[in-house]
Amino acid sequence: MLKQIDITLSPVDAQKTDNYTEYASKILKISKNRISYIKLVKHSIDARQRDIKVQLRFVIVIDEPNYKPEKIIFEPKNVTNSKEVAIIGAGPAGLFAALRLIELRLKPIIFERGQDIHQRKRDIATMYKNNKININSNYCYGEGGAGTFSDGKLYTRSSKRGNVNRILELFYLHGANENILYEAHPHIGSDKLPKVIENIRNRIIEHGGIFHFNTQVVDIIIVNGKINGLKLNNGSIFKTTNLVLSSGHSAKDVYKMLASKNILLAAKDFAMGVRIENPQEIINKIQYHNYSKIELLPAAIYNIVQHVNGKGVYSFCMCPGGVIIPASTSDNEIVVNGMSASKRNSGFANAGFVCEIKNEDLTEFKKFGVFAGLEFQSHLEQLAFNNGGGGLIAPAQRIIDFIKKKKSYDLPKSSYIPGISSSEIHNWLPKFMSENISKALQMYGQREKDFINENAIMIGVESRTSSPIRIPRNRETFEHVEINGLYPCGEGAGYAGGIVSSAIDGMNVAESIAKKIKD
Ligand SMILES: Cc1cc2nc3c(=O)[nH]c(=O)nc-3n(C[C@H](O)[C@H](O)[C@H](O)COP(=O)(O)OP(=O)(O)OC[C@H]3O[C@@H](n4cnc5c(N)ncnc54)[C@H](O)[C@@H]3O)c2cc1C
Structure with a gap:
């Protein structure tokens, strides 16, 4: 007999994988010996409340000692002489x-x-x-x-x-x-x-x-x-x-x-903005509500969605425990993106923070027809290069300063290896983008006060989201x-x-x- 059950555990109990059969037998009210097969099919962390829970879903086979789980089938053919x-x-x-x-x-x-x-x-x-x-x-x-x-x-x-x-x-x-x-x-x-x-x-x-x-x-x-x-x-x-x-x-x-x-x-709508970076520790504290056994939980993720002036402004491709990288494909442009190693343990948390861009925002680029968005994208990437520190050195600003429209006189440590140089991003980012991003950050900062902190920075530009x-x-x-x-x-x-x-x-x-x- 095949059954599916959901079990909710504390992070401490969820670590004890050897006990899963026992947890399942208690829920099913059967002896452990009757469980012929148990397989974890869903694992998620519910951190919406202070009392953090781990939610597990299992497929369980009862009283079938000879049960053999189905294998994943992939059957490629020899195509040497095929079309x-x-x-x-x-x-x-x-x-x-x-x-x-x-x-x-x-x-x-x-x-x-x-x-x-x-x-x-x-x-x-x-x-x-x-x-x-x-x-x-x-x-x-x-x-x-x-x-x-x-x-x-x-x-x-x-x-x-x-x-x-x-x-x-x-x-x-x-x-x-x-x-x-x-x-x-x-x-x-x-x-x-x-x-x-x-x-x-x-x-x-x-x-x-x-x-x-x-x-x-x-x-x-x-x-x-x-x-x-x-x-x-x-x-x-x-x-x-x-x-x-x-x-x-x-x-x-x-x-x-x-x-x-x-x-x-x-032409289609797309989104561009900056990449923001915070110490991962701060994100963990916010998302896991200062949970005392933080080491039992993975580096926390976040997802921000705000609506400003009728446009979506949102976080994108969040990389917990990751690094910001140079993702340009041509000389004289700066494009940034993010990546994380499997352990997500860099100590930094980064995410794209981008603003929806529609055709009507691109009046100056209208002359390029279907390429208006593409030209605007290139323009922004070149602006980032011109306002960076040369080569791959990217322009950066503390988020606090960006919101206050003031230059950052120094910058905190960042994960971006080629280096960052202080730049008044609020001045050169097109006004509608700068305003929308600033407003969205302030809105989120009101909800999560620690998010906008002395070590939170933005690096430009995140231009290749779509x-x-x-x-x-x-x-x-x-x-x-x-x-x-x-x-x-x-x-x-x-x-x-x-x-x-x-x-x-x-x-x-x-x-x-x-x-x-x-x-
Ligand atoms: C740093 C970084 C991190 C990302 N992280 C994630 C993530 O964690 N999760 C996620 O879902 N997405 C992520 N993305 C986005 C994701 O990688 C893309 O959405 C996805 O790769 C798109 O797949 P694709 O095959 O359509 O195009 P691409 O992956 O862009 O592949 C296109 C390929 O075509 C080749 N090519 C281009 N022109 C020519 C030509 N004329 N002749 C021959 N070859 C050509 C290119 O060299 C390239 O290898 C990330 C992107 C970047 C840059």
Whole structure:
């Protein structure tokens, strides 16, 4: 007999995993011996009240001593001689499209402008050493895409678009810790994710898929409204009739290339702002109400949503125990983002703090048409560079000073390795953004007084939260509305915002291509 039960425990009791069978037997009012199998399927912390609780959900099998749990099934085929599907970009969208294609007996050929994971790590180390970005191998470009060196947070609000659990299962089957299958807020960590990504690549290659790293697609060839091939930066042409375009939203050159061929693009709302950082200790105190056994709890997370002047201002991609990193992809721009190692133990807590941006906010950029948002984004990234300290040194300000509109004469320690330099962010951030962010911080600060403290800073700019452009596609077939065989996919196409939603989109697109080929 299979049963599901929920147990609520104190953090102290929740640590005693050896006692779980006993807790379950008490709730079920049966002897421990009758429990043939017990599995934790949900784990969350309820810190809404001072009396913090851990909520656990178990699947339990009773009186079935020979019970064997179902295995997660993934059955890729050998696709060496199968029909080829080209994929631009080895980010989550491209990789999960490829994983699904090998299940569906199709051969993925992946073109990635960046390097494989090992060379990418070396390039990032060189970037820190030289205080200079490598424009094709960085925190956004390379094997695994933008999410490889991230917190690896695997939660998404887009569960309606597909099977979130399937993505978690595939990450688990490729080396992620089993806890991602039951944690309410699963995450992998920037120290573990590269190995998982490498395992995914090896799986695809073992089954006949092909990767071309350090290979940028510079043009797509269209004949009579149909995809016909790709031009690569090494001068060669790759013939294909099915193309997954999952190049992410940092690849501004891809949008420009599409526009130069009169391929329909659409502007969309997006969000930009700054990254804020606090000592993790303060966040723990706020979120866990000064709980005395804080060491039993993970680094606390927060989620801020405020509405100011009819616009959403919110925290984004919060990285507990994480670090702020330089995520630029070109010279003369500063873009920041955040990541955490699996243990989330840096001592800092950072999050994007961004303000909704709509087309009507971009009057000065109207002349750029569909590229208004993209140009505004570049403008802000260059402003951050001009107001930083040169190279990758980012502009920063204490939050208290930002609110008071005054310069910070000194800055507290920050996790951002290239260094920060004091800047009057309130002066150069566009007025509507500056005002909305300031107001939202004050509103939250009224509720959580400790949040705005002497050590709380902001670093500019957090500009790549979502794509300012959508590449329109058919809702059912996922094919571009005008170009046959072109499948815009993932975050850069405007259909995802995060690792899991991009991966789901990749799987959906792969299924659609397989269906079309079969029909
Ligand atoms: C530092 C950081 C931390 C993040 N943390 C999280 C997190 O914890 N959780 C979360 O859900 N999301 C996180 N994100 C966001 C997440 O990484 C993205 O939403 C996700 O990676 C988008 O997936 P994608 O496959 O659509 O695009 P991308 O991951 O951007 O991948 C696109 C790939 O295409 C390649 N490419 C671009 N142009 C070309 C071309 N012309 N030819 C060949 N290749 C090309 C790029 O090099 C890149 O590898 C983070 C992002 C960053 C930068």
